[in-house]
Amino acid sequence: MARVLLFGRLSDVAGWRERDIDSASLGALRDLLAGEDEGLAQALAAPGVQVALDQAIVRGDATLSARSEVAFLPPMSGG
């Protein structure tokens, strides 16, 4: 049960901001999200969207635990 967070326009696209999702890896999580929402899958794959696992940016795949926090971050705009 990783906690998944969407920021900026991603949560507008998905219609949710925060969900608990059962997934063993980032790759599996992306597949799962793509399966239920094609628009969100495209938004997550857009240039500049980064992923933070437990508040650290990660590239590529990673294993998720029950307490993982996964955040999808669109390009940061500054304040």
Add this chain to the structure above:
Amino acid sequence: MARVLLFGRLSDVAGWRERDIDSASLGALRDLLAGEDEGLAQALAAPGVQVALDQAIVRGDATLSARSEVAFLPPMSGG
């Protein structure tokens, strides 16, 4: 009776800050001050000392009226 003002180290040298002095011109005023205080005369002639007549910088001589304000300004230090 021009009003004469000394700023910064000039008033320390002279021992006064403000006096009314009867003088027809800036040149005559300088001669008069030199006659009574050689140290002040030297300080007034030091590089960078400017003269303001009625709050405007003047170079060379100028006529003084009874209501003239003459200020001797050492190099400005900023705040």
Add this chain to the structure above:
Amino acid sequence: MIILTGQAFDPGALLSEFCQDRTETGAIATFTGLARAEQGDTTTLELEAYPGFTEAAIGKIADEALRRFDLHDFHVVHRVGKITPGEAIVFVATAASHRRAAFEACDFLMDYLKSRAPFWKKETGPAGARWIEPRAQDHADIARWETPKP
């Protein structure tokens, strides 16, 4: 100190506090960013942060500023949530011995905060809502601080 707040704040109160009890600090620079009305084009600005992540990211840059400009101290306060025109969005204060360091550090921190800090910004006006990405000027501003590659 780095604070994110959902409440309106008074930059002046922050400056008063920041000036207290300093006897070797000669120079304090501040920057306050206010939400602009854009002649009615913007009615609300909404800023989203990622609590924890956002403060940590700003903290890394502030540590760099401390070293690079030999700062005595800094203070960053950033609004999140809905902000109306005229309200403060961001306040940065820097303290140093001399003014050049204080100015440059404040400028440096603001360039980072305005272009790369982890915030997501939405403007709502008569024409609807849109998410804002950094302006070209913001990229140019921050490029000033980067060491050219040989």
Add this chain to the structure above:
Amino acid sequence: MIILTGQAFDPGALLSEFCQDRTETGAIATFTGLARAEQGDTTTLELEAYPGFTEAAIGKIADEALRRFDLHDFHVVHRVGKITPGEAIVFVATAASHRRAAFEACDFLMDYLKSRAPFWKKETGPAGARWIEPRAQDHADIARWETPKP
């Protein structure tokens, strides 16, 4: 607005006031100069101005800043008389649409105020009193704003 004052003042209160009722100003920069103790070498700083003449001279430079940086507004407050370490000597605030103009105008005004404005400054400490003249750094700082002669 340009004010000379013989009384201690709170830079934060000035910033609070300066931020009021602005809907098109996106950027406010401030600089506060504080009297430093210099590890006990300075006990009192004394600043002399020429009332009327000093404000007029600062006003000319402020007018130049308004034009040059397209400022919305500015505020300069300068202490005169005896100042003890930790007290504010000078406060400058500038308001503009964007931050680069606000920062540059504030920096420009401070360079002028610190090097060429009509003030005379005396420092008193354990070693006695001395009148201060501009530092070489002040001359270098202000030279940055001058157009090179062809």
